[in-house]
Amino acid sequence: MQQRTGLFCAGALLTAVLVLPGCAQDAPTDENAASTPPASTAPETAPASAGEGAHAFSPEIRAEDFAEHVRVLASDEFEGRAPGSAGEEKTVAYIQGQFERIGLEPGNNGSWVQTVPMVETTTAQNTTLTLTHDGETRRLVSGTDMVIGTRTGRNLVEIEGSELVFVGYGVVAPEQDWNDYEGLDVKGKTVVILVNDPGFHVDDPELFGGERMTYYGRWTYKFEEAARQGAEAALIVHDDAGAGYGWDVVKNSWSGAQFDLPAADDPAPRLPAQGWLSAEAANRLFEENGLDFEAQRRAASQRDFRPVPLATTLDLSLRSAIREAKSDNVLGLLRGSTRPDEVVVYMGHWDHLGKTMVGRNVPGGGTAEIYNGAIDNASGIAGILEIAEAFKNQETPPERSILFLAVTLEESGLLGSAYYTANPVFPLAKTVAAINLDAMPVIGRTTDMTVTGIGSSELEDILKPIAALQNRVLRGEAETSKGFYFRSDHFNFAKAGVPALYAKGGTEHVEGGVEHVRRIQAEYGANRYHKPGDVYEEDWDLSGVVEDLEALYAVGRELTGSEALWPNWYPDNPFRAARDATADQRPAP
Template identity: 45%
Template sequence: MKYVILGALSLSVLAACGPANESNKETDKAVADIKDSAFNPNYRDYLKTLSSDEFEGRAPASAGGEKTVSFIENNFREWGLKPYDQENDSYRQPVPLVKLMPYKVSSLNFDGESAPESMKYRTEMMAWTPRVVDEVKVENSDVVFVGYGIVAPEYDWNDYEGLDVEGKTVVMLVNDPGYATGDPELFNGNAMTYYGRWTYKFEEAARQGAEAAFVIHETGPAGYGWGVVAGGSPVRFDLKRENKNMDRSAIEGWITEESANALFATVGKNLEQMRELALSGEFKPQPLNIEASLTVQNKFEYLDTNNVIGYIEGSKYPEEHVIYMAHHDHLGTDPVREDDPIYNGAQDNASGTAALMAMAEQFAKGPQPERSIVFAAVGAEESGLLGSGWYASHPMLPLGKAVGGINMDVMNVYGPMKDMVVVGYGNSSMEDYLKRYVKAQDRYVAPEPTPEVGSFYRSDHFSLAKKGVPMLYAEGGNDHFEKGREWTEEQRAIFNRDAYHKPADEFDENWDLRGVQQDMSVFYSIGNELANSRDWPQWAPGNEFEAVRKATEDMRK
């Protein structure tokens, strides 16, 4: 059936918000009357517990991380969700990690008739190795400019065409051609595509056989300054693989704009001229007539964390399933900080994990859906979307039979909003369901304000999107019912400046959780409809994940 009756608590929110034809005054009053208990009265307690000092910042493979996993698992068990591992009655999906610690990185040195001076680590370039080895050396490797470093058949774009980069060092531009030109007909215009992400560029360079790969940093198209690249810890995490990541390039890294200009001067050009060349439509990779050398000395150790997965089995189509996802991890503690060593991660992402738990608790009350509903609290998101990446490669149910999914990462703690913002606006028909239920709350859907920074590719839904699953990532917006847009934008700016990935991201008793209740109601309604229908949401035509979804069509017949 196309439309289904909503759960009682979900209906309470919709009724409180009122239909769209009521006057604004009546609607504002109704929304102002929403209480924390409108969808799930336990949400506040889950949020407060997960972000407490007792959970020590929920770092992967830590005592606080173990408390987090146990807390979620125990509640899933109490509510009667089926466990991920039914044979052992366990909700835990082990996620094997490797921690990479480059402790000595040389300067990036060059040889050649017009070779530039060596580039210093952190100030002029950043480099590491993704390989699980003690040391890597790149010696006398030919340097080649490969434009944007993109191979995208659906856009008829191949920056590596006719080039063998085996053993070579490739240098490439950040983001994608659509951002650079603003042309809506080129890639996705100003909105970054998957091909604009630096993670993709390193993966493609490795597929092409490059020995080393460097992305040119520019604040605008990257979406952050050089300090973000070079100012943090060089420690990295990855999934444990049998081949020890030897299929990856030996060196990955970034160089500054100034460093790029020094490189391009070897062929009598600068960064702007090389960008124009990359966008010309007649681009061919450009050898820079120099050789690069660099050494990274590395330490590594193996760790284990866990995803926590429970599900409600469908009554008619148990393999077909809807997925709710949120990451339970954060940054742990910093023993060097004496004033406040705990990164509590209240908004990021105790708020989303608490919403996942509230959603699971509500669905567990019944009735049983026709399709299964999976609740995945994944780990190691802050380390590179690793928990969701592991689940995507080791799913509980076939992802070709995943109807669609909703990711919850940083919920709205500032009160009821007139808008709901979609990150990755226009990507899939999941938005059609969202728009209908948001409209029922006398609200509207808005696209994210900065699509060029590629936020859609920076949270856990991306791991499933790459497997073809249509994923929705939406957040409470900025247009506050009572205080307006300017006030909300100021609150978010304060959070980003003072609390994001800092110890100040702590639970606040004064938070107005009515906005979370609004959004949880919408997410519940979408999942409830999909779990009791024969609908199969799809990616928008031309989307980079459309082909993957189509390849699994036979599984859904």
Template identity: 60%
Template sequence: MLTRRTLVALALVAAGASGCQTPAASGIAQQVASNQPASDAILPPTPFTAQDFSKRLQVLASDAFGGRAPGSAGETLTLDYLIAQAKELGLQPGNGDSYTQTVPMVTSLTDANTTLQLKTRKGSTTLKFPQDMVLGTTTGKPLVDLRNSDMVFVGYGVNAPELGWNDYEGLDVRGKTVVMLVNDPGFQIGDTELFEGRRMTYYGRWTYKFEEAARQGAAAALIVHDNEGAAYGWEVVRNGWTGKQFDLPAADDPAPRLPIRGWLTQESARALFAAAGLDLTAQYKAASTKGFKPVALNATATTTLKTAVTHASSKNFIAKLPGSERPDEAVIYQAHWDHLGTHQGDDAHDHNAAAPKDDQIWNGAVDNGTGVAGIMTIAQGFARAGQAPKRSVYFFAPTLEESGLLGSAYYVAHPSVPLNKIAAVINIDALIPTGKARNLVLIGNGASELEDILKPYAAAQGRELAPENTPQDGFYFRSDHFNFAKAGVPALYIKGGDDLIEGGLERGRAIQEDYRRNRYHKPTDDVDPNWNLEGVQQDLQALYAVGREVANSTSWPRWYPGNAFRKQQDALRASP
């Protein structure tokens, strides 16, 4: 079994090379390079249309589904709809005799009156939830007390021995509150010699930082938010932490648990540092210096964290089309079905000027109604293509992605098909409808031979593969394919195109930026009847072709040489 330390080390090179140049093809990719059927660049017929996709999306993102929160009535509606779709298409249950897999979860809701008292040399300050900070616990305890806990700044909170970097070196943080920065060392100062420069590694993700703080034994951990480093504004943090929080029970995820974890606004952090005689801007630079030493903030933190805790469960959706020759082998299409649900009251609303203030439903049309509608539309293509592929094709919609990729993590630990029998995972998460494009953007490009299979099909559409525009945002670590990748299973993750036929890169990136600023994790992520779905149709067509090719092949796509996941894949393939 992989340790979390090994998984983190693997994650460092998960995204591969920074450009779109790929290493020499091998394995299944050789079929593409040697004029085998995939290399003729002829797209297979696709028995689905953009209208098929649109109809499904409008159902999933409707107000009736209430934002598809785990454990809500919206979950029941979502699963009932997906099961009905599967049966209509003739798909079989993908988890034994069931279309679902139960995922145990601990639900917690932080008391809205929570405060955090900071005592410094200049006096006491009370931070309010969620204006100045957000807090939560992963212990499952309804009451957690933090009393006069010494606060210490640990830079980026990274312990990476393979890189000779340890922000905790020589420090005992037991009983202490650690304060840290989001993203990687070097990010804020643009130092390309540190880690991967502007390209985020897993060490830069907030999930890793809390995991490491727990391993170090901290009593509490606070991340300093900044828009650029996090890749989203404070309202995204607030919206994500003011509703119910979900975790796997300790029995299913025995990693160390933080008694208290949370975020500080940059303004709150700046005031805290100033009271300690430190300039936050200067500390961004200091923390990016190799050999950085932790800095005592000469401050203490106190809070009584009250949490409403319940034990419940949510469900993954799994359907399959059995293979005609090797049904024990599989290709998996996946897209998480969950979103942020419905929030009541003005405090839960971000008051975005584009949304009515009485809109309390986070519909999640793009994130990730597009993905779920996408995999079920591709399922329609397979079901109506006539002859079944040689390998089985699974359509997997995990829950609890928004809570830290929990549904897929549970599935990887309890798979319905052995991991060493999965030839490929194709992930769809948040396809922004932009119209046709000249390119197809890869997240974590330069990773596996699945890109070699995709390339000729994209070319047949008049498109070329392109690297992601914002590698510093760490999208590779923010979707469910990552759990499969850590286990060694090759995974493909695309984001559509941004070099639009009408408007080029300028318009394509402006549309993406508008979504990030005005709709991502906000109640304004609704279906727009004016969307041009021609680009989404092309994306689905290309992904259908890739899955069809792999499902009819006898070969196994490989991670490229030099990718850390390749070693784990070798071990996986060698296992019984």
């Protein structure tokens, strides 16, 4: 194979010609033309499916190999890769088999898996929440006025006479000199919180992120902060713009079974009860208290905002069915040659939504509708397998270790990655960086690379010149108000202080421009995302995926080959404090 020197060598399928020092120049290859693939020095293996025989994998990052992984993982045989199903067994076996074929070692202290315990909580559909004001009571109906649940793992949570208090955006951000709880004791109380950040609803770009959601705008943060403050319950006020989605999304997401880690396995604080208020229910609550909701929302975006007690109390009897289960993360390790105790993590989630039965009550028993999850996220697992193969076949082994982490239960709340960061194989203080691959875009080559959460960490300083060698620039994601950076598995590493990169294909196609990409993305969102239409297709243009994988591989080469590189968050990032707190646990460069 070719020696990979410097950043990376251009693979045969990399359309932009990059010839770096020490790299042999390949003859250009059209990925759509019939050609004989280069001979592989890696052992051959048959895919773990009822497939078409063995596929000859190459040590290079190649579209053919990427496609084969996706084809297998997104096949009907894998039944949509639902945790706890027969599809999980096949998925875990396939990933482990590929790790073994590549030549990795078990990544969890001699085991290929890390078993993730989970708790399934199903709240009673007839749950009501009672508000009392001036002696008058009214019931809020689940799904219409509110949604409510618990993460405690308890069958019954009862709250009586809990005083309500409006805490604005519910943010404690020392680096922003902002504390919505200052001087307030909320023990035993229910806090009412606005979604998104201060600055969003008043369109102030100088306040927090303005339109761009920060960590503090994410609803999960608001519940955790309320728990840290000692509240008994928390209710977030929904609005379409602030949340980034309509009330139906909230209602549907909170109906049925909810998955979580057992409280003993998750360091994040938990409330006895947490949920959302519809905009209509919130407006009525404020009116009853003689308050104008819009005026209060504007006031909450001012630095002199102070919490507003409401003369309303809450009563709740929350009954839930609890079931315990488990699923597996899969871990493969490439041990570093000189600093094996320092690690770079490549990660992606293997799980998807499984299958449902359509027409099960009709004669014949109905048919299975399979959510294959080809792009979300067989593509990410295919990507880390390709990158693992490239690292294993480097002429010079990486100096730092690399952990290839295929996590479970992303679709159920990022639980597999949450469990890993709470129970890491390598100390998080010595985890150099996490690089996440989720829903790789199969749209062909682009002039840019999307960095979700751009402006977060020094990993972008490493990626930028690599992208430039591909004639690409870095751009942030569209729809910044939706907080995409906080909605995939790297987020759990970020919360723990580990710099985390989430980057992939961009927004402007090299030939079709921006509109070409928008059309593909709109079609995916309408017909494929979390739908049975997310299937593998033979005619995908994978030239852009190959460039993405080469770039992310190159970032890892830099991180695993330089003892001086300990990337950090940029100074104003809320995760920097957690990183700085572990500085004394790392060796000096």
